[in-house]
Amino acid sequence: MEYLSTNKIAIIDLATSKITDRELDEDLVKGKIGGAGITMALYEEYQNEDPIVLGTGLLTGTLAPASALGMITAKSPLTGKVGHAPLTLYAGLELKYSGFDYVVIKGKSPKPVYLWIHDGVADISDAKEIWGKDVWASTDTIRELMGDSLIQVFAIGKAGESESDFAQVCINYWASGDRWGFGKLFGEKKLKLVALRGMSLLEVADAEGFVKQCKELLSAAKGGAFADKKGIEEIPVAIGEEDIREWICPLVHRHQSCFNTPYPTNTFVFLDEDPKLLMESEKKEPGFLITDVYGLLGFKKLGLSAADACALLRECAKYGIDAVAVAELGQKAGKKKPDEIKKSFSGLKGTLENIGKGMFSPWCPHFGLPANEWERRQAVAYIFGIHPIFALMSPELSEEKLIELANLGTGLGFTSEILDKVIADISK
Amino acid sequence: MFPISNRDHLLHPPPIGIYTGSGASHSWLWFVEILDRMGFCNLHFVDEREILSNGLDPLNVLLMSGGDTFAIAEGLGAEGSGKLRNFIEGGGLYIGTCAGAYLPLRSSMDFLNQFNFINVKISNISRRLSELERHSFEKVACSVYGCDFVFHVVREEVVLEMVNGYQADGKKEIIAPLYGGPSMLPSEDIEPIAIYKGFTKKTKFLVEEELAEKTLIGNIAVAKKSMGKGHLYIFGPHFEHPHYPSCNLFLGEIILKEQNGKPFPIQKDFSGDSQNRVKGEALRGLLKDLKRELSNSRIMASGMDDFSVSWLIGNKYYEPEKISVFINTVWDKLKDLESMLDLGVDKNLLLRCVEISKEIAKDIKTIKSEMGNQGNATLLASKLFLNLKTLSSNFFTFYFRAKRNRIQTQSLGE
């Protein structure tokens, strides 16, 4: 696969420590396009070995607007079905630039390990120094060990190590969109984390045409419905939770975008520092980056103050546990105090009402769309590698435009019929 | 590939040495890049120790690029100077750019006075200035030279006029990049090849344009001298800069022209000892090990690009970004080697490269940590750059060896 790709798939067997590099077959891309289309195909190929598949969209890591998305595809311990969880911020980009478009992780390691994937090289390393550490300490340790603070890390905390159903794979220090309990799968495989970094170059078939189209799409997207808004609090407002602004605003430091995404869907709150501070804080850990709307809303519903809610979100991320599950099960059990809720992390059990029904993580709100339309839009986002929330905010990134962009980038002649087929294949 | 008219060199490449020893900066990597592009694959890398151990004997050409002239002279010493003289007088071709051009020029300075191959004066030295001009030029003083100083009036592009019938890429006028090289005054000891004619929009003036003109224009930028059976070609501008193809072509044609039409059969690079060679899957594995360590190093080094510190090593400043330059030059050629797995590669050299790469990664990490703690990492940086040079020259040694073997295999197949 010549364009928009590193042309490599890593097949990693944790049981035997064997790592095989496979070429990304152009025929596979022609038939499945990319992202969830291919991760699904790879999952099915290795399904007897209970794989976790990391993947990137066809457009991930390019100048296409909101081309930030990577994904995890695996069988959810919560639902028993195959699901896709988003990897946003800079994780999707770094996966592609680490030298592999896709990584299949199969088998179970006999002892704790981590994966170091860099510049087209995949290494399995002993994780004895980091097993038992929380997510933050694990990320710090790996970045220190490898000597680079830009390494992207998918890590589990104690929740994953103890194989909790609600264990989440976190991104660096932050909650991810993993609502499927994939952290448990990591724990079962004794896989502590995956660290990624690389400096690949992606070739483009019609470079000037592709870049011109990206510019036009970006311009259209910037003028869309969310043009003057920013931050995580606007998302619940859009789904009817008006009072969240007043509740969270006193803590807001800044809003952050994922890679190349015009709308900043993440908000950093300062809990132990003046939020108005512009200079670098002297505190080591002054706050938290909120990346999960429903986690925030969940704790708000318990009647917690914004500060307590965000502090709990931070604890959830350190522990590597899904905040939505903690909030929901906490509410069921009548827990209202932060200490009680925190104590519930260990041994958290119960049945969630708000589990996603489809294949795509319910981390992304529906914004009032009917379920089938939401599913389709998520499928398109996951195939092309577009931020799932932004894909819903921006109808300007239409399927036709994305197909056109994919053709300019790869020269492979995708059509809407092919896209329909891929969506149908993923959804069955 | 560059359209050099005579392409015999592809099958019968002349043995070319590139100096990588004390005082050599990173511009020798430019020679590697352009010569590789032009199909010259019989490249060898020599430092002062190799020169002193008769390392010049098998070579036809020695290329000396930019860096710290005093350090080069000191490293070679009187004995090295003698070896160099014998090499040229015996028929060898010496090509010096920038520091490599200053080296053989007449000088009374310590270490440089052991060379004095060419009796020519330079215009960019303070003794040629009036008191008033000297005061103006002090701010662009580059190197102390006894009671005087060498200065530079411009950087980046200059326009050269080819003289005495020479042309570069079919042109009488070319643009070349200047970074501190000499501006030579007419002398009976040299044959001028190109003179400084003017400036371009990209020329960066370090003094007023009038003063720059006075120093450079009309003076000699490129010259040739005969010594015994051999020749020296000295270049003020860097004709080996990869972004100046006409200049690169000129260099290539000079190298070929000076071979006097003699073919040079590719020498067998390996002894009969096949245990020294590795190929196939074993080679793939070792290359992967090297790739792993290089990747670790370049990832660590990449985070230093936003540091605005530099280290004074000898008389030259080294920036963190230079670390990435060395590593990425090797990295880019590694891919070529991955497609030559059927050929044998020197196993010991490859293993040595892997070991040096590990050391480099470790040192980069320590330097980063020192810098983060506002410490002084100059000593460690000095060791690091030495290792980077060793890694690069070792890597390119077996890289070009593999390329030569490929040509030999292909020509035997024909």
Place this chain on the structure above:
Amino acid sequence: MACEMACGYHRDDGFALLSACIMVTRGREKKDYSAVVLKEEENIVIARPEGLEIRRIGAVGEEAGADQSKGDASAKPLLLREPCDLCSDREEGPLCLQFCPVNAISMD
């Protein structure tokens, strides 16, 4: 970071970050502190949340930030991250400006 990608495209005709002359320093993630660094011919311009800083390239560590009127005139260019040329060969001007998704970059 789209600015880095756009600049990398301008240099390499493909998507890469290695040769961009504009960089976002994202290393202080837990503190929510980052800066945009632009490499110019002689200076590094650092745009921090609290203000602008301009440093001479090659300023020695302890003297970083001090007035350094003398760089090394004979220093060879590194050809890795080349200084910003404002995309002078492009009609529409700097690509980083055009592609910043949050309009953080402007030009006077």
